[in-house]
Amino acid sequence: MSSRPRFWQYVVLILLAAVFLYPIWWALSSSFKPAADIISDPLSLSGPTLDNYRAMFADVPIGTGFANTALVLLVKGAMTMFFCPLAGYAFAKYRFPGKDLLFGLVLLTLMLPTLVLIIPLLLEMSALNWVNTYQALILPGSVDAFSIFWMRQTIAAIPDELLDAGRVDGASEFAIFARVVVPVIRPGLAALAVLTTMNIYNDFVWPVVAVNDEAHQTLQVVLATLAQDITANRIGADFATVWGELLAAGSIALLPLLIIFILLQRHFINGILAGSVKG
Amino acid sequence: MSTSSISRRSLLLGALSLAACAPGGTAAPTPSRLAAPSVTSSSPKGEITIWNRSGDLFKVFDAAIGKFRAAYPDVKVNHLSVDIGAKLANTLITGTDVPDGSFWDDANIGSQAEHLYDLTDLIAPYREQTAPYKLSVNTVEGRIYGVPWDLDPGLLWYREDLLAEASIDPASLTTYDDLLVASQKLKERDPKARPIHLDKNPFLGQLWLEMLANQQGTSMTDAQGRLRLDSEEYRRIFTWIQKAAKDKLVTHTPYLEPADLASIENGQQAFIPWAIWWSFAPQQLLKQTKGKWRPMPLPAWTPGGARSGVMGGSSFIIPAKAKNPQLAWLLYEFLCFKEPGIAAVYGPNSVYPGGLSTSIPSYLPALDPEKPLFKDDMGLWKVATEAARNIPPAAPIPAWWAKSVDYLGNNLQLLIEGKLSPDDVIAESSKKIQRNLIDRS
Amino acid sequence: MRKAPYLFIAPFLIVFAAFGAYPLAYAFQLSFTRWHGAGQARWVGLDNYLFLLTNPEFWESLANSAVMWLLVVPVQIVAGLAAAVLLANARLKLKSFFRVAFIAPFVTPLVAMAQVWIVIFDQDYGLVNYVLNADIGWLTSTTWSKPTLALLFLWKTTGFAIIILLAGLQAVPAQVYEAAALDGASRSRQFWSITMPLVRRSIAFLVVIQTLAVFQMFAEPFVVTEGGPYGSTTTAGLYLYDHILASDLGTGAANSFLLVLLVFVLSVVSVRLLRAKDE
Numbered sequence: 001m002s003s004r005p006r007f008w009q010y011v012v013l014i015l016l017a018a019v020f021l022y023p024i025w026w027a028l029s030s031s032f033k034p035a036a037d038i039i040s041d042p043l044s045l046s047g048p049t050l051d052n053y054r055a056m057f058a059d060v061p062i063g064t065g066f067a068n069t070a071l072v073l074l075v076k077g078a079m080t081m082f083f084c085p086l087a088g089y090a091f092a093k094y095r096f097p098g099k100d101l102l103f104g105l106v107l108l109t110l111m112l113p114t115l116v117l118i119i120p121l122l123l124e125m126s127a128l129n130w131v132n133t134y135q136a137l138i139l140p141g142s143v144d145a146f147s148i149f150w151m152r153q154t155i156a157a158i159p160d161e162l163l164d165a166g167r168v169d170g171a172s173e174f175a176i177f178a179r180v181v182v183p184v185i186r187p188g189l190a191a192l193a194v195l196t197t198m199n200i201y202n203d204f205v206w207p208v209v210a211v212n213d214e215a216h217q218t219l220q221v222v223l224a225t226l227a228q229d230i231t232a233n234r235i236g237a238d239f240a241t242v243w244g245e246l247l248a249a250g251s252i253a254l255l256p257l258l259i260i261f262i263l264l265q266r267h268f269i270n271g272i273l274a275g276s277v278k279g
Numbered sequence: 280m281s282t283s284s285i286s287r288r289s290l291l292l293g294a295l296s297l298a299a300c301a302p303g304g305t306a307a308p309t310p311s312r313l314a315a316p317s318v319t320s321s322s323p324k325g326e327i328t329i330w331n332r333s334g335d336l337f338k339v340f341d342a343a344i345g346k347f348r349a350a351y352p353d354v355k356v357n358h359l360s361v362d363i364g365a366k367l368a369n370t371l372i373t374g375t376d377v378p379d380g381s382f383w384d385d386a387n388i389g390s391q392a393e394h395l396y397d398l399t400d401l402i403a404p405y406r407e408q409t410a411p412y413k414l415s416v417n418t419v420e421g422r423i424y425g426v427p428w429d430l431d432p433g434l435l436w437y438r439e440d441l442l443a444e445a446s447i448d449p450a451s452l453t454t455y456d457d458l459l460v461a462s463q464k465l466k467e468r469d470p471k472a473r474p475i476h477l478d479k480n481p482f483l484g485q486l487w488l489e490m491l492a493n494q495q496g497t498s499m500t501d502a503q504g505r506l507r508l509d510s511e512e513y514r515r516i517f518t519w520i521q522k523a524a525k526d527k528l529v530t531h532t533p534y535l536e537p538a539d540l541a542s543i544e545n546g547q548q549a550f551i552p553w554a555i556w557w558s559f560a561p562q563q564l565l566k567q568t569k570g571k572w573r574p575m576p577l578p579a580w581t582p583g584g585a586r587s588g589v590m591g592g593s594s595f596i597i598p599a600k601a602k603n604p605q606l607a608w609l610l611y612e613f614l615c616f617k618e619p620g621i622a623a624v625y626g627p628n629s630v631y632p633g634g635l636s637t638s639i640p641s642y643l644p645a646l647d648p649e650k651p652l653f654k655d656d657m658g659l660w661k662v663a664t665e666a667a668r669n670i671p672p673a674a675p676i677p678a679w680w681a682k683s684v685d686y687l688g689n690n691l692q693l694l695i696e697g698k699l700s701p702d703d704v705i706a707e708s709s710k711k712i713q714r715n716l717i718d719r720s
Numbered sequence: 721m722r723k724a725p726y727l728f729i730a731p732f733l734i735v736f737a738a739f740g741a742y743p744l745a746y747a748f749q750l751s752f753t754r755w756h757g758a759g760q761a762r763w764v765g766l767d768n769y770l771f772l773l774t775n776p777e778f779w780e781s782l783a784n785s786a787v788m789w790l791l792v793v794p795v796q797i798v799a800g801l802a803a804a805v806l807l808a809n810a811r812l813k814l815k816s817f818f819r820v821a822f823i824a825p826f827v828t829p830l831v832a833m834a835q836v837w838i839v840i841f842d843q844d845y846g847l848v849n850y851v852l853n854a855d856i857g858w859l860t861s862t863t864w865s866k867p868t869l870a871l872l873f874l875w876k877t878t879g880f881a882i883i884i885l886l887a888g889l890q891a892v893p894a895q896v897y898e899a900a901a902l903d904g905a906s907r908s909r910q911f912w913s914i915t916m917p918l919v920r921r922s923i924a925f926l927v928v929i930q931t932l933a934v935f936q937m938f939a940e941p942f943v944v945t946e947g948g949p950y951g952s953t954t955t956a957g958l959y960l961y962d963h964i965l966a967s968d969l970g971t972g973a974a975n976s977f978l979l980v981l982l983v984f985v986l987s988v989v990s991v992r993l994l995r996a997k998d999e
Contacts, residue, residue: 005812013806013814017821020879024824026847027836038839042847083731090728102729109740111983113936115960116976119969120743120750131375140739143732173724194827202829204939212369213376223831224943225362243839250832261827265820273887481948537844682966689950715777719968720756 024254031251035244052244053252056226059245061214062252065222068137072207072218073200076138080196083143085189088151089177093163103152109145114205122209136210137218141203147192154188155181191271194264201257223253311599313396313608324353327606330367330381333360338630340382340614343623347613354606370598371395377600380607383425385416385592390678392419396597396604399423405616405642411672412493412589413641419675425594426611429638432587432666433490434574436551436561441465441571455519455578458550462528465549473530473542474549475523477695480533481688482681486590488691490554491516494588495580496671499687499712504677506717508687508709515580517694517701524695531695535560544568552577554590555663556637558655574662576669587666589673592638621645625652639663679716686711751973761970768974778975780951781959782982784866788955789934791870796881796930797923803878804885805915823879830876834943837872859945862952869940869953877933881926888922889915924994928987935983956982 030038032048056062090096091103121140122131130136158181166176182189204220211217217225226249261268329344331337337360344356359378361367367381371394388395399422406414413427435452442449445468447461462474478484492498495512507513523529530548532539542548543560544567551557561572576586595611597604613620621642627634634653639646639660646667651660677683687708693699699707751768755761772778807818825833840847841858849856858868900910938957941947947954947962954962956979963972 003809003811005806005809009806009809009812013803013818016803017818020825020875021821023833023836023840023875024828026840027832039845042845042850079731086728087732090725094725096722096725099725102733105736106732109736111932111980111987112744113938113957113960113976113979113983115936115938115957115964116747116973116980117740117743119964119972120746121739123746124739124743126372129375131369139735143735145732148732173728177728198827202831204831212366220829220831223829223835243845246835246839250829250835253832254828257827257829258824261824262820265823266816269819269823269883272883273890679966682962685951685962692950711777715775716966719754719771719966719971 024258027247027254028251031244031247033244035241038243038247052248055241056245056248056252060222060226060249061217062219062222062249064214065217065219068134068216069201069219071134072137073197075134076142076200077193077196079138079142080144080147080200081189081193084147084192085151085155085182085185086177087143087148088153089155089181091148091152092155093158093160106145106148110149118206118209121206125210130210132211132213132216134216137207137216140210141206144199147196150192150195151185151188154185158184187267187271189271190264190267191269194261194268194271197260198257219253223249311396313398313401313597313604322353323351323606323609325603325606326355326357327379327603327610328357328359329607329610330359330361330363330378332363332382335630336635339624339628339635342628342630343614343620344610346619346623347610350613350619351609354609356610371600374600377598377602379601379603380595380597380611382428382593383596385413385425385594386676386680388417388425388594388596389419389675391596392422392424394599395424396599396601397422397424398426398597398608401608401612402426408643410641410643410667410670412670413592413594415672415674416592416676417594425596426608426615427641428594428615429592430641430667430670431554431556431590431592431638432663432670433494433552433554433577433590434557434587434662434666435577436553436557436572436574438546438549438568438571439573441546441549444468449573449575452575452578454582455580458552458578459519459523459526459528462523462550463526466528469546471547472549473528473547475529476539476543476548476551476553477520477523477529477531478534479531479692479695481692482684483534484691484695485684485688487553488516488687490588490590491552491580492588493671493673494577494585496585498673498676499680499683500674500677502674504717506709506713508705508712512580513705514701517704520691520694521697521701524697529695535564540564555639555659556591558636558657558659561657562636562655570656573657574659576662576666585669585671587669589670592641615640616642618645622652627654636660639667643668677716679712679720682716683708683712686715747973747976750970751977753970755969756967764970768971769978771971772975772978777951778959778978781954781956784952784954785935785937785956787866788870788873788937789931791867792873792934793927793930795870796874796878797926800878800881800885800926801919801923803882804889804919805911807882807886808889819883822882825876826879828876830939831943833876834872834940837868837944841868857949860949862950865945865949865952869944872940872944873934873937877930881930884926885919885922888919920994924991927990927994931986931990932983935979935986 026042029045030042031052032050033044033046033052034049035052037044037046091099091106117140125131125136162184163176163180166180171179202220203218204224207218207221208224211221226245331340337358341358344358348354348356361378361381363381363383367383368387368391370377371391402409402423409427410430413430414423417423417425417427435458437449437452439449442461442465445461445464447464452458452461458475462472465474466472478487489498492512495515497507497510497512499506499508501507524531530539530542532542540560543551544565546568555574558574561569565572577588579586595615597607597611601607614624615621621640625635625640625645631653633655634651636653636655636659640652645652646664648661648664653660687704690699690704690708694701694704750761752763752765753761754764754767803822806812807815812818838859841849843849843855843857843860846858848854848858856864858864896914897910900914905913935955936957937955938961941953941955941958942961945953947958960972960975960979963969963975
């Protein structure tokens with residue numbers, strides 16, 4: 001199988017890579033073009049200009065969106081990164097009464113469409129007087145089932161002897177987790193970090209519902225509102241300008257994640273390669 | 280502009296959060312009735328928060344509110360530009376950060392009455408002078424819940440030059456059949472002509488259909504919420520559409536999107552039966568055919584029938600949980616029923632140097648054909664105010680109206696495309712609206 | 721030792737009880753009532769379920785999702801496997817570039833890319849029609865709306881599939897192939913008799929994950945097509961949302977549970993089918 005790759009194999013891979021990258025490149029580069037050129041000559045490169053960005057910043061509170069997303073990401077992300085590996089560890093390496101039942105709960109949660117819970121959750125937020133609060137954005141959906149499941153798979157691969165060696169030293173259960181398990185699953189944790197960041201950053205349906213004041217809008221809510229405003233106002237509006245603003249907003253939203261991903265890509269991919277699909 | 284853009288997307292949040300009262304919890308409270316402000320103190324005092332839609336209209340109202348403050352110097356107004364379609368319903372129900380008053384599409388008022396102040400007593404003095412259509416869409420079970428703001432009469436926009444070349448006298452277009460004859464004539468002169476605009480956007484198409492129905496004194500449902508699509512009036516409209524499409528007299532494009540604009544500019548379209556707010560196109564968008572468009576009353580469905588109907592519109596509401604409802608009423612009374620207020624909104628201003636000409640007030644004393652509030656070079660004010668006096672009343676708009684676009688609005692498109700017959704449209708739409716919307720409410 | 725696993729799982733259980741179990745039970749009870757968000761809920765027994773099961777629109781929404789499934793899953797497995805096989809070659813150059821390129825779309829925010837899709841596939845001024853010199857209603861005709869949406873989904877998630885499959889492939893020790901080659905097995909023979917059985921687990925995992933995702937698909941049609949034209953992209957997830965939109969909350973809840981049941985059955989069936997071949 002490891003014969004030398006043929007020329008055509010490179011061609012196929014390069015073409016495929018182009019298909020995957022081009023829409024991102026097109027959105028980024030077009031956002032710096034004069035609006036009229038986006039429509040009249042979508043393939044060319046012209047400019048660069050910041051006009052689309054200026055217009056977009058004037059229209060939407062994207063700064064507030066970034067700040068709120070950052071806050072939610074920090075708190076919710078920290079909860080996930082701490083509690084999910086811990087729960088995954090319990091499911092992977094302990095025997096205790098009720099384990100199957102509890103793990104069944106995790107699997108069940110995996111299968112629920114988010115939409116099922118939205119109405120009752122909203123009612124709950126209203127009863128708790130949590131509408132328009134950060135806790136409404138952070139708590140529901142934190143410590144999620146997928147991350148626990150993922151961590152269980154990863155930790156299950158650690159040989160028991162390693163843990164037993166820790167126990168002999170008289171370390172506490174938590175100390176074994178912190179000193180033995182965590183170092184071993186570091187690639188898996190990196191993958192989890194990227195996935196979690198991505199999920200929280202891109203989460204859209206719940207934040208849109210849970211928050212209806214501008215002060216708590218997350219980035220995705222700002223984006224969705226912008227798209228909606230633009231579609232609503234595009235009746236009669238100049239198409240080119242509208243698209244320019246959309247592309248500017250889209251680009252600015254995708255850049256941070258793309259940069260984080262490129263910085264962490266090795267860990268992320270190795271983490272998936274190491275941890276996935278053992279069960 | 281009164282184009283309400285209720286779509287699946289914009290309703291996301293509004294409708295979702297209708298949920299926010301526990302079922303079986305607090306029973307719907309009897310609506311709070313708002314009484315006239317006690318004018319014991321000579322000058323009312325306080326602070327109100329007012330929501331408005333964003334865009335140019337916000338700037339217009341902002342200036343008008345400035346005039347209000349001059350009249351009531353002790354009332355402080357926080358005028359906010361808000362995505363009302365997405366946020367107001369949520370806010371009304373959760374009761375968090377409720378404004379004292381808000382702009383709202385007429386289509387939403389009927390379904391939200393229980394969260395709004397009953398304004399019947401306050402509006403009573405102006406009732407006789409308000410367009411009957413606007414009162415009817417703001418009325419639920421005999422009580423009024425919105426301060427009627429704009430009136431959006433339907434007009435027939437036509438190409439003056441093309442009609443003159445074909446020696447068609449606009450005054451002779453008194454029925455919709457006349458319109459077909461004239462279109463045929465235009466097409467004989469120019470085989471590329473498809474003179475009549477029928478809209479390709481299902482939502483706007485349905486809004487347009489309701490204008491034609493309103494013209495005949497009917498609407499999708501009656502005051503008791505019963506469906507009345509299966510009627511002579513609707514059949515008349517659908518049969519006319521079918522004929523126009525079959526005879527290839529129709530340009531079927533989405534409202535003022537590029538394809539539409541192109542076919543307007545190249546002379547393919549000559550008749551656009553649409554609300555007054557189409558005025559935006561000749562005033563701001565069109566280049567080649569700028570100055571060639573004129574408005575006239577719509578043709579009638581039957582000889583001597585009404586020459587206009589309403590397409591879209593908005594009002595102002597005061598939430599039952601408002602902190603200063605009486606001051607909000609003072610503001611809306613000023614904007615809707617007082618001469619300086621009306622003039623401030625519709626008259627020349629920094630945004631529209633000629634004045635706001637995409638709708639007219641619904642307060643009839645302001646509609647003097649000889650005393651235009653806004654300036655335009657198409658004779659729009661005179662035509663629109665005369666058409667407005669002709670508009671039949673309607674029924675409250677059902678809560679599920681926007682949702683019915685999936686059935687009626689889509690079927691209307693299929694009719695235009697020749698894929699459904701008038702009877703199909705009526706039967707299909709009625710069946711589905713009844714089963715999926717009315718029976719489930 | 722006794723208490724430790726429970727302590728480790730406790731955070732998950734607390735969040736689940738408060739923001740999972742409670743709303744779930746609530747939604748279940750709601751599914752037997754007629755309720756519009758205000759006033760008294762009315763008990764209607766199985767009426768909501770019967771309404772859905774006898775309603776052609778419900779079945780159409782499932783059919784739409786089924787078509788989306790057909791457009792997405794087989795293509796993704798075949799293309800993903802092909803790319804993964806090429807990537808698995810140890811002597812391939814530029815390997816990490818390809819991996820990053822393939823998975824980059826996976827980390828882009830959906831709302832932003834959905835808007836880019838709207839712009840790129842616009843009938844009048846979009847890039848695609850410009851390049852093809854065509855006038856195709858990619859998002860506005862019933863013929864093309866599903867494939868165009870499926871393409872967005874494929875573009876976004878195939879990279880992830882490739883990495884998962886790659887993980888499966890790398891579990892195959894190189895010696896196995898060498899032995900097979902010595903026995904004179906042809907390349908294609910090697911693929912079918914060695915590679916396939918070993919990646920079958922990864923494929924099963926992917927099929928389950930993507931079946932869940934396709935049948936719950938909501939954000940893509942919601943942002944890009946709003947379910948149109950003529951309901952052709954009203955997927956099962958979007959149809960469920962339509963009840964909520966019409967504030968017919970009982971029916972919405974009933975629809976959710978029917979969907980959960982369907983997804984559950986589909987997952988079990990696909991796991992069984994892929995496993996059956998093993999024996």
